[in-house]
Amino acid sequence: MTAAMLPPLPVALPMLIAAVLLTLAHVWPRRVPDTIAALTALAVTSIGLLLLLRAAGGPITYWFGQWEPRDGVVLGISFQVDQVGAAMVTLIGILFTGSFVFAWGFFDEVHAVFHVLMLMFMAALSGFCLTHDLFNMFVWFEVMSVAAFALTAYRLEASALEAGLNFTVTNSLASFFMLAGIALIYSIGGTLDFSALAGVVGRSGGNPVILASFCLLLAGLLIKAAMVPFQLWLADAHALAPSPVCVIFSGAMVTLGLYGASKLAWQVFGSDPVIRAGAQHVMLAMGVASTIVGGVMCVTQRHVKRLLAFSTISHTGIMLIGCSIFTAQGQAGTVLYMLGHGLVKGALFMTAGILLATCGGIDEIGLRGLGRQIRPAGIAMAGGGLLLAGAPVGLMQHGTTLIETAAAAAGRGWVAGVMILGGALTGGAVLRVTGRIFLGLGALPGEEDRSPTEAEQEASDRPLWLMLTPCASLLALSLAAPSSVETFALRAITPFIGAPAASLQSPPAASSHDYLPWLTVMLALLIAAYDLSRQHLPGMLIAAADASFRPLHALLEAWHSGLVGDYVAWIVFGLALVAGCITWLAIV
Amino acid sequence: MIDLLPWLVTAWLMAVGLYGIVTSRNYVHLIGCLTVVQSATYVLLLAIGYRWNAGPPIFYDHPPGTPAVDPVVQALVLTDIVVGATVSALLLALALQLHKKKGSLDPEALRPMR
Numbered sequence: 284m285t286a287a288m289l290p291p292l293p294v295a296l297p298m299l300i301a302a303v304l305l306t307l308a309h310v311w312p313r314r315v316p317d318t319i320a321a322l323t324a325l326a327v328t329s330i331g332l333l334l335l336l337r338a339a340g341g342p343i344t345y346w347f348g349q350w351e352p353r354d355g356v357v358l359g360i361s362f363q364v365d366q367v368g369a370a371m372v373t374l375i376g377i378l379f380t381g382s383f384v385f386a387w388g389f390f391d392e393v394h395a396v397f398h399v400l401m402l403m404f405m406a407a408l409s410g411f412c413l414t415h416d417l418f419n420m421f422v423w424f425e426v427m428s429v430a431a432f433a434l435t436a437y438r439l440e441a442s443a444l445e446a447g448l449n450f451t452v453t454n455s456l457a458s459f460f461m462l463a464g465i466a467l468i469y470s471i472g473g474t475l476d477f478s479a480l481a482g483v484v485g486r487s488g489g490n491p492v493i494l495a496s497f498c499l500l501l502a503g504l505l506i507k508a509a510m511v512p513f514q515l516w517l518a519d520a521h522a523l524a525p526s527p528v529c530v531i532f533s534g535a536m537v538t539l540g541l542y543g544a545s546k547l548a549w550q551v552f553g554s555d556p557v558i559r560a561g562a563q564h565v566m567l568a569m570g571v572a573s574t575i576v577g578g579v580m581c582v583t584q585r586h587v588k589r590l591l592a593f594s595t596i597s598h599t600g601i602m603l604i605g606c607s608i609f610t611a612q613g614q615a616g617t618v619l620y621m622l623g624h625g626l627v628k629g630a631l632f633m634t635a636g637i638l639l640a641t642c643g644g645i646d647e648i649g650l651r652g653l654g655r656q657i658r659p660a661g662i663a664m665a666g667g668g669l670l671l672a673g674a675p676v677g678l679m680q681h682g683t684t685l686i687e688t689a690a691a692a693a694g695r696g697w698v699a700g701v702m703i704l705g706g707a708l709t710g711g712a713v714l715r716v717t718g719r720i721f722l723g724l725g726a727l728p729g730e731e732d733r734s735p736t737e738a739e740q741e742a743s744d745r746p747l748w749l750m751l752t753p754c755a756s757l758l759a760l761s762l763a764a765p766s767s768v769e770t771f772a773l774r775a776i777t778p779f780i781g782a783p784a785a786s787l788q789s790p791p792a793a794s795s796h797d798y799l800p801w802l803t804v805m806l807a808l809l810i811a812a813y814d815l816s817r818q819h820l821p822g823m824l825i826a827a828a829d830a831s832f833r834p835l836h837a838l839l840e841a842w843h844s845g846l847v848g849d850y851v852a853w854i855v856f857g858l859a860l861v862a863g864c865i866t867w868l869a870i871v
Numbered sequence: 872m873i874d875l876l877p878w879l880v881t882a883w884l885m886a887v888g889l890y891g892i893v894t895s896r897n898y899v900h901l902i903g904c905l906t907v908v909q910s911a912t913y914v915l916l917l918a919i920g921y922r923w924n925a926g927p928p929i930f931y932d933h934p935p936g937t938p939a940v941d942p943v944v945q946a947l948v949l950t951d952i953v954v955g956a957t958v959s960a961l962l963l964a965l966a967l968q969l970h971k972k973k974g975s976l977d978p979e980a981l982r983p984m985r
Binding site for chain 2: 418422425428429432436439440441442443444446447448451452455456458462465466470475519522523586735736737845846847848849851852
């Protein structure tokens, strides 16, 4: 098989298997769909790796039905695989493999329906990463959304249904915004191919319709990426979806919203200086706000999946800061951060799933000390917490270093402070959960006592080692990054951002702030230690700290009201804000 | 004026649909409002593809080269109608299940985890 035939496979294979499973699974023994689904995900991982190797010489383009452009007219639809897209497909394959193994036998009562939905979800996510056509991207966006809606509400319990409805309404609006944006740019360009559209944008010279199109597309994709003020749907959906599904939601789906936004910003709208300047400011502001809001909400949660959901908002905010720099280095760092975060967050959601299956609950305060008999899960959770906090090992740390260096080079060194805050708050929260559940510390709960929670349980029909193996593998993969990965990412990023190879930057000099990662880890440990030793600290200090922190927490918690009307109002406000800011920056 | 009309209709449908979603007290009504917002995007797409004094983009009984409206946007609308129907059906099914469990369709009474 030649490399030219590979690009459609990560999409076609899972779809084909899904169709086969849907027709035949009810006559097969129960473990067969589990095995087939896991092997399919493994195959997608291998195809992703193969694409990663083959795309080293330059992007691989595949025209469906051989409808190649003729005389400069593009009628066909193409997949274009660069190394960034291939790496994302590999991440998706790895996460799905882990999730299928983790969920072994978990969804017995519905036969293969879970597997069919998950395989369609995987096909859509892969297609979204590889496509080079705007409407095709929208179609994958829709398919991934529909699969995700069904998977969220799959338990058919009241809360999951409510969360599923909120998720569906908000994310459907995201796709309507995207479609409206596509319509507007098509009205100017008359084409949907990324390269052809980039030419149109370059020639149009600040056309306001293209500006409006960019605002709508950006808003649509950032709703999926759950960036402030579009983030409200995420916590409900992640808290109430089954844990094997959360692995994919946090590890891949949310991140892909950001991946799509940065891909469009570079590959379609990159040649318009006005849009680029506007996007820089808007993305930076939203990224900083998301990092802080997500971090503060994360540290005040008691429902472990909801806590991890807010940490996803915080870390996606850090990625958005990386995108907002608009340099090769910043983008390369963001991609590494996406990969590392996907693996670590996937592993953490698996530890939450282990709690649900073995301890019969997910409430941090209710589970205090109950994790003692599953200590290995505690070690995995502590490891994940340290990596979230920014321990100086692994993919996430390489990403952080690149983003911080790029920000400093762009004269925005202060964002390192925001990133430290986000890492310390989220890492501290996860470490606090570990200490309370697995060590029995923290008898006196703090602010997290006031957050919403729910009794929840998942089937406990699997041995612990079966659930721990994928979890530990994800953590090990995120740690296994060689030190040359930064150079590799910088080389891989050039086709993604459409820069000529000549402008390739040399890899950054070793960071002069070697103490920074340790500072975040120390801060995270300090936050966890403070929260866990409340009963030993002087009452005056605790009361004063709580009194100053409580109004902020109450305000943020009230903002996440669970009411779909509020969520949509904030989405409209956010769209107006994005459009207003970019227009204002274009006029000034 | 007639050129401006589809754009005004788009904006109007988008605005009333969003207003309906924000203020709705019944999920079935809310899902209806969502499809109104979706219809706004269809009007926008069809308006963009429309050509005055042109026929449908079917050349079975016309020679190629006859003026026709843009078939691409019609294909886009058709694709999205299919997805839109799926989403509406899924939403209504969720609402139905929720009504069975809780006996209410008021979003105020149906906040997750609260």
